[in-house]
Amino acid sequence: MKKRIFITGASSGIGRATAELLVRQGHEVWGTSRDPARLPVDARFHPIALDLADSKSARESFQRALAEAGHFDVVINNAGSGHFDPGSTITEEIVREQFQVLVFAQIEIFQAALAAMRERGRGLIINVTSMAARLPVPYMSAYNAAKAAMASFTMTVQLELRASSIRVVDVQPADICTSFNEAVVQPATTDRALAQVWKQIDANLQAAPPPTLVARRLSLLIAQKNPPARVTVGGLFQAGVAPFIFRLLPQGVRVWGLKRYYRL
Numbered sequence: 001m002k003k004r005i006f007i008t009g010a011s012s013g014i015g016r017a018t019a020e021l022l023v024r025q026g027h028e029v030w031g032t033s034r035d036p037a038r039l040p041v042d043a044r045f046h047p048i049a050l051d052l053a054d055s056k057s058a059r060e061s062f063q064r065a066l067a068e069a070g071h072f073d074v075v076i077n078n079a080g081s082g083h084f085d086p087g088s089t090i091t092e093e094i095v096r097e098q099f100q101v102l103v104f105a106q107i108e109i110f111q112a113a114l115a116a117m118r119e120r121g122r123g124l125i126i127n128v129t130s131m132a133a134r135l136p137v138p139y140m141s142a143y144n145a146a147k148a149a150m151a152s153f154t155m156t157v158q159l160e161l162r163a164s165s166i167r168v169v170d171v172q173p174a175d176i177c178t179s180f181n182e183a184v185v186q187p188a189t190t191d192r193a194l195a196q197v198w199k200q201i202d203a204n205l206q207a208a209p210p211p212t213l214v215a216r217r218l219s220l221l222i223a224q225k226n227p228p229a230r231v232t233v234g235g236l237f238q239a240g241v242a243p244f245i246f247r248l249l250p251q252g253v254r255v256w257g258l259k260r261y262y263r264l
């Protein structure tokens, strides 16, 4: 069945690969960017300007898209970006900015989508969080914390909606080879240890699977009658082996393992 789908961050990476796949499959897609000129051009793709840094703008952009579409069968909260900074010195301003983009604006869109879906009694909302919610990336404390907050928010709503036919899914990608790292804001420092960790983080991303892997998984979720509550997607080690082993380990061993992984 052809669906009406809203997705944030459709100009690049996971969002773009997903929007392009969904359009090819015959769905109508409303996709966002801060700069709509960066969005795909297609008769079934509807560009929307949206900036998560401004809650009012995010809410209004979503409502404009909803009015244009009439309804959404699926809403995908995907857009996001990160900060690389030591947790010991990160400023309150950066933490607030990360939570604005990755939590507050996403909750606004989530609530608006849910309210509209409740009127029809059905729908699917997918929050793209991150494996970083469970396996944190060093020097990305605000990003990790915001993703963990959004994952927890998503699970809480799943408890509250359990008798509803509206489905909510937490999609947690591991490293995926996109332009994500190019947009990561970095501190002006010559600290060699920090530079070494960033090199490792970037090498992991460059060696990771392409965003089409996540796009295919999202497309499968959209087609499912009863999608799972949480999905991890990525390479076998990061998205399969590591989370499975981590579940069984005490916290001290988890920290030791992550330090080894990032060569800290």
Ligand SMILES: NC(=O)c1ccc[n+]([C@@H]2O[C@H](COP(=O)([O-])OP(=O)(O)OC[C@H]3O[C@@H](n4cnc5c(N)ncnc54)[C@H](OP(=O)(O)O)[C@@H]3O)[C@@H](O)[C@H]2O)c1
Pocket: 008, 009, 010, 011, 012, 013, 014, 015, 032, 033, 034, 035, 038, 050, 051, 052, 053, 078, 079, 080, 081, 101, 128, 129, 130, 131, 132, 172, 173, 174, 175, 176, 177, 178, 179, 180, 181, 183, 205, 211
């Ligand atoms: N790549 C990974 O390894 C990975 C792993 C786990 C989770 N994720 C998550 O997956 C999602 C997509 O990331 P990606 O890897 O596809 O990165 P990407 O290629 O950098 O794409 C990010 C998208 O988000 C949009 N965006 C960024 N900041 C925004 C803002 N303030 N307001 C509105 N839109 C904004 C960008 O649009 P414009 O710049 O055009 O506005 C772009 O379309 C993010 O939530 C990310 O945290 C990624």
